[in-house]
Amino acid sequence: MQLRRVGPKVGSRVPALFRPHASALRQAPHEPTAEIRDRSAALAQAHALLNEALPPSGDIDDLLSRVELARGRRIRVMAIDLSRSGVSGLWAATTDADFIVVEQTAGLARREAIVCHELAHVLLDDEADVADADVLVWAEDVARQTLGTRLAARVLGRHGYEHESERQAEILGSHIALRLAEARRAPRDSVLRHLR
């Protein structure tokens, strides 16, 4: 199943020269294979969507609502006990919605980091990694039990960064979290927010 992007194609409102510094997000100088080109395109699209969807409140739930609107697919966040799974969060994509499952004991900062990581998977349209078969079997069970009869079309868990897709999702997730933190730091006064 491929997720359909229905959001408007948007570009950055500022010239590339003035975009915030994000060295970790630069692509490694590999051969430009079709896969890497697709990955680069997905990253660029994810950043464009974030530029549009980033809420002034800096609240992760507001961001999810805006991404929902832009993509035309529901995103639901659920907190369940993941302590025995070895993962701290997971993304389950069903036929009509994306479910982000978060470890229920996670505090605000960690919850945000987990949701940002899973949101990065959503935005990058990642596929489940067969190398994590044990975790995936467990996660699919949990997802099916929690989500009812709907089939979890794909499930990705947050547990280590050995795989390139996990590493990229964590980097993009960190970038999203930093953008949210920057928005929260902005002055509350509307006039000052603009002047700054």
Place this chain on the structure above:
Amino acid sequence: MTGVLALCWIATLVRWTLTRRQAATPWRLLLSATLTFVAIAFTFTWLDARYPATTPPRIFTLLFHLCITAAALTFQLYVAMAFSWLTRARAAALAGLWALQCALLWVTWPRWTVDPGVRIDSQFLPGALTHHLIFWGYFAVSMAVGGVLAAYAAFRSRRDDALASVSLSVLTLGCGLIVAGLAARVAAARTGELDPSAVHVIALARTLDDFGVVLLATGTVSLHLLPLVRRRHMERTELRDLRPLWQHVRAAVPTVALPLSGERDQTLKLHRARIEILDGMHALSVPAGTAADPRAIAAALRQPDGGCRDDEFVPAAQLLPRGEDRAGELAVLRDMARAFSQGRP
């Protein structure tokens, strides 16, 4: 004059550097443009003083006038755009005013005669009054409006953001001095050479202008620089506190460690330190009887068997006190990291 010019260019370079490093919002671009136009205008004045024209037109003076009117326009737009009442139509009207101003400057350009070897100040030339009223008057009104709006913003932000309020106050004071200098110039142009005191008024106006521009440049730069410096300092301090525990966690639980080799972004490093420590606390175990206190948990983590899984051990995250909010959570983390590094041999 040379000192003020140098300061203007330094401030301009700092501002563009800050604008480039941060997200370049239209407001930031406009304020940077204002400072740039002022610096260019002062450069033309400096050139005019060094290499006075012997025949009209005085091209440096003309370019100075154009740059100053452009600075007035960008400053007006910068301050006014922060208020919701500035619609596109009104911004277009401001741009139209700027075009009209340029046209009037040209039409009323005094037919100055320049006596070689004698610096004749244009303020005293017959027929220059209309020109100066249009030029300095327009600029004075622009700066006054901008100053009032900046003062209002400084007043509104005095509790939320004291640093920004101080910067905006400095900006306002700079505007005020410039407006006072401009008013003095208009007054001198009105009395002309008939009044000998006009020479002193012009001298006073130049002093006010210089101080005003210095304060304007200072306020403009500090508005962005001070919060950045303060944030960098806080981040550096917190990262220094977290680093020992962070390194311990990365070594003990490699699965939480995101490769960051060569990464120089301090903000990203601090974020990773917080998240990886929080993740690591779920993987590292401490004796079940450990007190739910950051210092006690830090002491347990320092033990050689810290991090082992056993029936008598529980994940450190279970004992870690939950902060009331995000800041509280991070404060607990920092307390634990400090205690961890203090107890190390």
